[in-house]
Amino acid sequence: MITTVTLNAAIDKTYYLPSFPLGRVSRVHRMYAEPGGKGINVARVISLLGYPVTATGFLGGHNGDWIRTTLDRQGIAHDFAAIEGESRLCLNMIDESNGVSTEVLEPGPVVSEQAMEKLAATVERLAARSQIVCFSGSLPGGVPVSYYAELIGIVKKAGAIAFLDxxxxxLRSGVKGNPYFIKPNEDEIVQLLGAKFDADSSAAKQSLQEQLAKLHEQGIPAVSVSLGAQGSLCSFEGSVYRAVAPRIDAVNTVGCGDAYVAGMAIGTARELPALERIAYATAVGTANALTDKAGYVKSGDVQRLLGEVAVERLN
Structure with a gap:
């Protein structure tokens, strides 16, 4: 089983509009509402691909009740810690005239120390029967930046593998817990390592490989640096790979990173070789962009795209 942890869950609403001019009234002609937050997106994709998964984290108020009820309807197992306050709403407005996506994200409720202790106990219990525990998303108010590292320590002690996205x-504090896998983007890896890089420059890639080796020495075996539509640069225990996603006509790119994490978690749970794991995660992340809603994939799309993913070992 895979467990996902969403500390700042949300109701994700996606609005499709003919256009989205600022300062004017816009009428939505198509809307989707889904249980959201990055970890819940990961859980949904894992479930859609047929792997057992349980979602946990914090939920509060009427929005939290709606998320639980909808997850039940979708057949996704969950075990959330109840908190005071209202779980947040996150809006994604898609302008169909140009394909531009505009997101508006609420900060979420403030979490008490008692709720954090309760969730830590839940994570410990679920980790004891999980292969992998994925931590995804932002920290809500009241939660210290050290909390991810604390939970990662609990997961590792229970014998499970920890992912952090x-x-x-x-992120900077969470990596101190030495998770197995992290997925920073280009800006985040610069902040983490203090070194800029150009994915198409051989000298810069060599420098990045040396920097990523420091993360491996620290105790983080697997790193995927997201390059957006260009794919990713991945380092697995010293072996570095460049993955290039197939070109598609994207419908909605929100949630592609979460789908990538879901694919990586499934590939890791199935003990696929690194190259196959990266290719599968890339196909799953790309498949998300073909759907109207974030955190959704079709298995047929994944299998078709898998044959079009290019993964090259660089060293």
């Missing part, structure tokens, strides 16, 4: 100070 977050940003900013939560």
């Amino acid at each position: 977050t940003s900013g100070e939560a």
